[in-house]
Amino acid sequence: MKRSNKLFVLTLIVLIFVLSTTVSSLDKKTGFIPNAYIQGDVKQVINLKELQEVTIREIEYKNQKLKVYPLKVLLDKAEPIDEKYEIVFSAQDGLRAKISSDKIAESYINFSHEYGWEVINLNHPISSNIKLIESITVVAKGEHNKSMFSIITPDKNLLTKTPGQLFTGLYLIKAVFEGESTQNIGGVYYSASIYSEKKVLQPEEMINKKIDSRTILFNEQGETLRYKGGCLELNKNFVNYINPDQKESLKNIRGIVLDAPLKSNKDAFYDTLHYLENDTRVLIVLLDGFGYHQFKYLKENGQIPYLSKIESVSQAITSYKPVTNTGLAAVLTGKGPSENGIYNRDYKNLKVPDIFKKASELGLKSAYIEGNIKILNTSIEPILNPDLNENGTTDDEVFEETKKQLSGKADLIFAHLHGIDDNGHDFGPFGDKTIEVIKKTDNYLKQLAQNWDGKIIITSDHGMHSTKEGGDHGSVLYQDMFVPYLITEGGNSNE
Ligand SMILES: [Zn+2]
Ligand SMILES: [Zn+2]
Incomplete structure (x- = not known):
């Protein structure tokens, strides 16, 4: 192209741009x-x-x-x-x-x-x-776990829909009372009641099932509310919950959990405190990304002999958002996000004392053994374990360090194993490699138990659901929200 032509084309483009x-x-x-x-x-x-x-x-x-x-x-x-x-x-x-x-x-x-x-x-x-x-x-189109609303039970996802998908379904128009105002003109009172029209959905109709009182709601901020028969309001790009009395509401609802279990992984904090106060040492092992559904499946298939022998087993609920920071904070503080300040992966500073602080107040020593990165700002520094032998996991290093600590002076040992989560993301919750890692973890736990004379609490921060690419978590799905919660004793008695 000649130079003058180029200039002409350029001028034309600029002109079109200006005009448009x-x-x-x-x-x-x-x-x-x-x-x-x-x-x-x-x-x-x-x-x-x-x-x-x-x-x-x-x-x-x-x-x-x-x-x-x-x-x-x-x-x-x-x-x-x-x-x-x-x-x-x-x-x-x-x-x-x-x-x-x-x-x-x-x-x-x-x-x-x-x-x-x-x-x-x-x-x-x-x-x-x-x-x-x-x-x-x-x-x-399709599934969008990150921005959807769902209704789940401990073993089923009854409904998963995005706000857009809900808008195109059937909803009701409801007049919601907003308030009343009165004015006095010459001794005569004139009053007006104000209502606003809202697009609402009845959860019971959405799933065609009666909802009882053991039902809780989670919102984006990790706040929870007991369901009392209210309705859901479609609000442009999110969903709100409105109580029947229309007074209490929860903004930006992420999900409803039916038949919610009483057990929560937050109980690890209170159970630990109880044992420590009674002069019993405690080992907590947090298995990152180990959902209850995985535990149940592997137990039924005889793949995790050590965990299967533990008698005190519960299905526990974790906090929303089911990601590491939130779940770990719940276990360490016994509180949910709205109290401990850890809503998702962007938060690190705890607003309430953690279990290590509580132990130190009792005059007890703690050891916190992590993988290669610090996740939260806890009251004691974690012992970090980089992948020294470069075998692609820090689990072996965390295991060795924990074993070392068992014979040390700590009354409370907290160990965080990341391998199940890492492999769950790459290969899915039931991928061959993930199952291999869970089996290996089961063996680690058995060895740790043999070398420990106190109580052992085993739980997880969140679960894992399957995706096209492998696995993920962070949604109100039963696979993400429910984790195993086990309590046992150390010693050779479990042989
Ligand atoms: Zn995690
Ligand atoms: Zn993860």
């Missing part, structure tokens, strides 16, 4: 402009009314020149949680149209005072061109 990015406000001018939200499975909820600085395109539609927003640009701004999704346009009168995200190159949003927010799909059937749009809902 005029920051204008479509046909809004003056007058009432209704709200219309891009919602559902998006990170950012967008109100079309408040849009600023979005590329405007000029199109020909029904012999008119219209200045419109390209739909793709708007959706990118909202950051859908998945690359592939469906888009549901909902009109104020309830009419809906659904199109796929991979065919929206010629889809535009227009505003006029006659038709309000309107979608113009030049390539789609004319019936998809919805007027008076109230919302544009992004609906993720």
Whole structure:
């Protein structure tokens, strides 16, 4: 290409760019402009009314020149949680149209005072061109464990849906009482009750099952609430819980757990404290990423002889979010995230005393044996164990160090083995290699027990569910939320 040609092309590109990015406000001018939200499975909820600085395109539609927003640009701004999704346009009168995200190159949003927010799909059937749009809902395809809402029991995931998927199902419109105000004019009282319309779902109808009082709710902040027959409110890109009295609510619900077990891995803190106060030494072994479902399966298949012989076994619930920092903090402090301050992997500082602090208050010594990285800022420094022999795991180093500590002066020993979690991520909770590591861990535990004369508590921070790539955790799924909780004695009696 000649230099002058290049310059011409460049000028043309710049010109097109300038023409197409005029920051204008479509046909809004003056007058009432209704709200219309891009919602559902998006990170950012967008109100079309408040849009600023979005590329405007000029199109020909029904012999008119219209200045419109390209739909793709708007959706990118909202950051859908998945690359592939469906888009549901909902009109104020309830009419809906659904199109796929991979065919929206010629889809535009227009505003006029006659038709309000309107979608113009030049390539789609004319019936998809919805007027008076109230919302544009992004609906993720497939499973999205990271941003979904679920209802589970200790051994079943009854429902797992993203907010977008819930929006496209059946919900009710409910008037929720917001408050009452009264004013006095010339001795006469005028009062008004204020209600707001909410889109609600009844959990019992969602799963077609009666829900009893042993049901708890978890929200994104790890707060829990007992379910008392309330409803769920769809709120743009998350779900809230509203109690029947409409007074108590929990924002951004992640899941509902039916028949929740009474046992929690937080009990490790209280059980340990109890034994220490009664002059009994305690060894706690935290098996990272070892779900109750894995324990149960391997026990039934005779693969973990040591763990299988322990009589005191419970299925315990861990805290949301079921990740290492949160689960470890729960075990070490006996408190949930809203009290101990560890909500997820981004948090390290404990707001309440840990078990090591409690032991030291009793005048007792502790040893905390970790893998190669420090996870939380605990009251005593962990003994870190890098993979010295470079065999791909720190478990052998943690095991050796723990064995060494057993004959030392510590009254409380806390050992954290990471191998099950590492292999669970790579090969899935039931991958051959994961099972190999669990069997090896069972043998480590047997050897530790033989060299210990106190109590032994074995539990986990969270479980692990299968994914296409291997395994993962961090969701309200029974595989992630339930862990084994075992108490036994050391010594050769378990031989
Ligand atoms: Zn973990
Ligand atoms: Zn993990």
